[in-house]
Amino acid sequence: MSSLLIRNATQIVSPRPGVLRGPGLNDLSIRNDLSILIRDGHIETIGPDQELAATHKGAELDAAGKAVIPGLVDAHTHLLFGGNRADEFALRTAGASYEEIAAQGGGIARTVAATRKSTKSELVRQGVERLDRAMAHGITTLEAKTGYGLNVESEMTMLDAMTELDKVHAVDVVPTFLGAHGVPKDMETDAYLNLVRSMIPEAAKHARFCDIFCEQGYFTPEQSVSLLELACDHGMLPRLHADQFNEIGCLEAAIELGAVSVDHLEATSERGAKLIGQSDTAAVMLPGVSLFLDISFAPARSLIDNNCIPVIATDFNPGSNMCLNLPLMLSLACMKMRMSVGEALCSATQNAAHALRLDKVGCIEPGWQADLLVLDTEDYRDMFYFYGENHVHTVIKRGVAHARH
Numbered sequence: 583m584s585s586l587l588i589r590n591a592t593q594i595v596s597p598r599p600g601v602l603r604g605p606g607l608n609d610l611s612i613r614n615d616l617s618i619l620i621r622d623g624h625i626e627t628i629g630p631d632q633e634l635a636a637t638h639k640g641a642e643l644d645a646a647g648k649a650v651i652p653g654l655v656d657a658h659t660h661l662l663f664g665g666n667r668a669d670e671f672a673l674r675t676a677g678a679s680y681e682e683i684a685a686q687g688g689g690i691a692r693t694v695a696a697t698r699k700s701t702k703s704e705l706v707r708q709g710v711e712r713l714d715r716a717m718a719h720g721i722t723t724l725e726a727k728t729g730y731g732l733n734v735e736s737e738m739t740m741l742d743a744m745t746e747l748d749k750v751h752a753v754d755v756v757p758t759f760l761g762a763h764g765v766p767k768d769m770e771t772d773a774y775l776n777l778v779r780s781m782i783p784e785a786a787k788h789a790r791f792c793d794i795f796c797e798q799g800y801f802t803p804e805q806s807v808s809l810l811e812l813a814c815d816h817g818m819l820p821r822l823h824a825d826q827f828n829e830i831g832c833l834e835a836a837i838e839l840g841a842v843s844v845d846h847l848e849a850t851s852e853r854g855a856k857l858i859g860q861s862d863t864a865a866v867m868l869p870g871v872s873l874f875l876d877i878s879f880a881p882a883r884s885l886i887d888n889n890c891i892p893v894i895a896t897d898f899n900p901g902s903n904m905c906l907n908l909p910l911m912l913s914l915a916c917m918k919m920r921m922s923v924g925e926a927l928c929s930a931t932q933n934a935a936h937a938l939r940l941d942k943v944g945c946i947e948p949g950w951q952a953d954l955l956v957l958d959t960e961d962y963r964d965m966f967y968f969y970g971e972n973h974v975h976t977v978i979k980r981g982v983a984h985a986r987h
């Protein structure tokens with residue numbers, strides 16, 4: 583039996599257990615000067631140091647002067663892709679828009695060409711490097727999407743690479759099948775959608791979720807419903823890239839499907855926010871995309887005030903947010919989306935774990951998975967306030983300590 587005692591944490595800060603909406607997002611549990619006993623990957627007890635240290639014999643970590651928060655859950659990434667689009671970034675700085683670059687053969691199509699050339703072992707090697715970076719920023723669980731293969735062979739290679747990454751890396755990787763991320767250059771939409779449909783039975787063996795890019799010029803709400811219904815028949819759970827640039831009815835489609843989440847929402851109206859707030863579909867917001875593409879931020883205030891389940895994620899990808907720094911996204915949520923520190927913390931821990939349908943992840947309570955961050959500061963709010971810095975001192979993943987330095 584392996585154990586770890588985190589001793590004398592100045593602050594232990596956690597969301598309360600449960601799916602959090604409205605005022606619940608600000609009702610954090612804040613405990614001072616206590617220790618946490620971890621056994622076999624789970625939190626066993628939280629209590630005074632004398633009581634826990636008296637009988638404990640295993641490894642120890644001194645957390646005096648430090649705050650402890652749950653490990654971060656990044657519920658939306660495109661972790662795996664080949665190639666590099668730094669040149670497109672440069673074009674955008676010279677005035678071209680994301681949509682213009684895509685229309686000229688850049689964008690997703692470009693990354694698809696590079697990803698198709700990548701072998702599984704190349705994807706895994708890059709994936710390990712990126713997961714190391716993610717973990718250094720406090721991410722202990724990460725969702726990863728396919729969608730840069732857009733053919734049977736390459737989409738399945740991406741899924742295989744994710745399954746392997748989950749085995750070889752400490753960070754848990756949760757795969758999503760996003761075969762419908764775009765239409766390959768040489769195919770018509772309907773023919774490609776039929777191909778994606780044919781991939782679903784195999785994809786469902788690896789992926790918990792099925793996603794689609796529901797957007798003008800990509801896939802319609804009707805096409806989304808039809809594909810995601812088939813995915814549901816094969817046991818995957820539906821989610822959608824929705825309202826990124828245009829509000830075209832994706833939220834109605836998501837409600838009809840009972841989707842686990844709608845992701846992006848930069849173009850969501852007050853009416854859309856109300857609709858999501860009345861459902862159990864989580865609202866995954868991606869402030870890094872708004873910063874990176876210089877588009878509007880998702881209306882977090884309106885979504886939260888309308889009772890939605892907020893989640894903040896990176897959307898790490900080569901075209902619309904080349905960044906794995908989830909704490910920076912949380913600072914942006916506070917500074918640009920008027921979210922409170924409590925709302926931001928809950929949105930990247932327990933609510934994010936809920937959106938990925940993970941059990942007992944995202945809270946610091948006995949019986950919960952011991953995914954924790956020991957910060958280099960005694961006040962957890964420094965992570966949001968003293969921004970652009972890395973405040974992660976030690977990452978605890980399933981009870982195992984990984985020092986950052």
Ligand code: NIG
Binds near residue numbers: 693823826897900
């Ligand atoms: O989530 N919106 C669609 N897909 C990605 C961007 C993909 C890319 O540009 O490579 C996103 O923003």
Ligand code: FE
Binds near residue numbers: 658660823897899
């Ligand atoms: Fe995305």
